[in-house]
Amino acid sequence: MGKPVRLALLGCGTVGSEVVRLLHEQAADLAARVGAPIEIAGIAVRRPNRTRGDLPVDPALFTTDALGLVKRDDVDVVVEVVGGIEPARTWLVEALRSGKSAVTANKALLAEDGGTLHDAAAEGGADLFYEASVAGAIPLLRPLRDSLHGDSITRVTGIVNGTTNFILSAMDATGAGFTEALEEATALGYAEADPTADVEGFDAAAKAAILASLAFHTRVGADDVHREGITEVSAADMASAKAMGCTIKLLCIAERGPGADGAESVSVRVHPAMIPRSHPLASVGDAFNAVFVEAVAAGQLMFYGRGAGGAPTASAVLGDIVAVARNRLAGVHTASESAYADLPIRPMGEAVTRYHISLDVADRAGVLAAVAGVFARHDVSIATVRQSGRDTDASLVIVTHRAPDAALAATVGELRGLDVVRSIASVLRVEGGQ
Structure with missing residues (x-):
């Protein structure tokens, strides 16, 4: 056995406690895999005297001085599971610039300012690993970064937020509305007391930025991701999706291809979408995550599993930790970023997609012709129309062929001004079909 690899653990909440427990329970196996024991040099917390049950750790290891712990000479690896932007960024930059390897689960920081961390890692010749930042225990980021490094990835489509997937799955299964499904998710512990980050798509957008950065060798930040949440998805939308043989999922979609000017670019978006029940992602239920990767040589790949929770993360x-510890003993480090492509980010208006539009219209002659004329003026082709009448009103459901999102949005905008359109009940994108 070599000299022990010593860790500074920043944070000891749900994930940090599980890290400590696993380090203790699997100490012998981990040492055998690494080639040296892994020891905890210290644990930075806000309340060092807090009771932590039967956590197998010496209370003397707890400290409130996280930066001081990071700077200690006897620390080899810094593990950050606190979250947030600051002070986590300061801690990690200090560690990386000083040549200490870093492991983080901080998706928000990576999406907002991952470039600073990657630059610090390159400056210090240190490892920066962050598999836990997207999709929990699912081995996803390392295959994108390493296993598929010789291939060209063209598209990544994923369900990367367990809370929203549970809510939409419940709505699909029971016919419940969004509010009722959210209440169930909260009661079962799937949703936070403040679920905004999940239901408004912020969490998924951060993960989409990380996935796109790795897949397309381009720095993509959270601000580059078009984001929509699921709060407007209704029971009627879900019923309409069922009638089409579809279900609704909150998807992160990252694509590489030519933009409007023909130049190669990247499009990254998060929004609810209808997908056919035959699509591999349609059967992903409960709070599970799944990511569907399409590459030129490898073809279609699917990654599936639990995307959150203390133990999976x-x-x-x-x-x-095992990977960076091995590198540490070997005296090498792995490049954490490949951003050579530096592709421009395509605006959402250039994304090519399909729309499902539900209209309440006047039930009289000429309505369909007036509505179809709006689509024609914006060069949007209609795939299907379903109409049902009731007294003086009628419901019109239109599904389009693929078109630029800007043209589709302009179509919806003009429809709102038609005198024969009483209201637009819903607008949803349709993915995964022709």
Whole structure:
């Protein structure tokens, strides 16, 4: 056995506690895999005297001085599971610039300012690993970064937020509305007391930025991601999706291809969408995550599993710890970023997609012709129309062929001004079909 690899653990909440427990329970196996024991040099927390049950750790290891712990000479690896932008960014930059490897699960920081962390890692010649930042225990980021490094990835489509997937799955299964499904998710512990980050798509957008950055060798930040949440998805939308043989999922979609000017570019978006029940992502239920990757040589690949929770996330953190510890002993480090392509980000208006539009219209002659004329003026082709009448009103459901999102949005905008259109009940994108 070589000299022990010593860790500074920043944070000891749900994930941090599981990391400590797994390090203790699997100490012998981990040492055998690494080639040296892994020891905890210290644990930075806000309340060092807080009771932590039967956590197998010496209370003397707890400290409130996270930066001081990071700077200690006897620390080899810094593990950050606190979250947020600051002070986590300061801690990690300090560690990386000083040549200490870093493992983090901080998706928000990576999406907002991952470039600063990657630059610090390159400056210090240190490892930066972050498998736990997306999709929990699912081995996803390392295959994108390493296993598929010799291939060209063209598209990544994923369900990367367990809370919203549970809500939409419940709505699909029971016919419940969004509010009722959210209440169930909260009661079962799938949703936070403040679910905004999940239901408004912020969490998924951060993960989409990380996935796109790795897949397309381009720095993509959270601000580059078009984001829509699921709060407007209704029971009627879900019923309409069922009638089409579809279901509704909150998808992150990252694509590489030519933009409007023909130049290669990247499009990244998060929004609810109808997908056919035959699509591999349609059967992903409960709070599970799944990511569908399309590459030129490898074809279609699917990654599936639990995307959140203390134990699954800690499993991914531990995998990174083993990897960086091995590198440490070998005296090498792995490049954490490949951003050579530096492709421009395509605006949402250039994304090519399909729309499902539900209209309440006057039930009289000429309505369909007036509505179809709006689509024709914006060069949007109609795929299907379904109409049902009731007294003086009628419901009109239109599904389009693929078109630029800007043209589709302009079509909806003009429809709102038609005197024969009483209201637009819903607008949803349709993915995964022709």
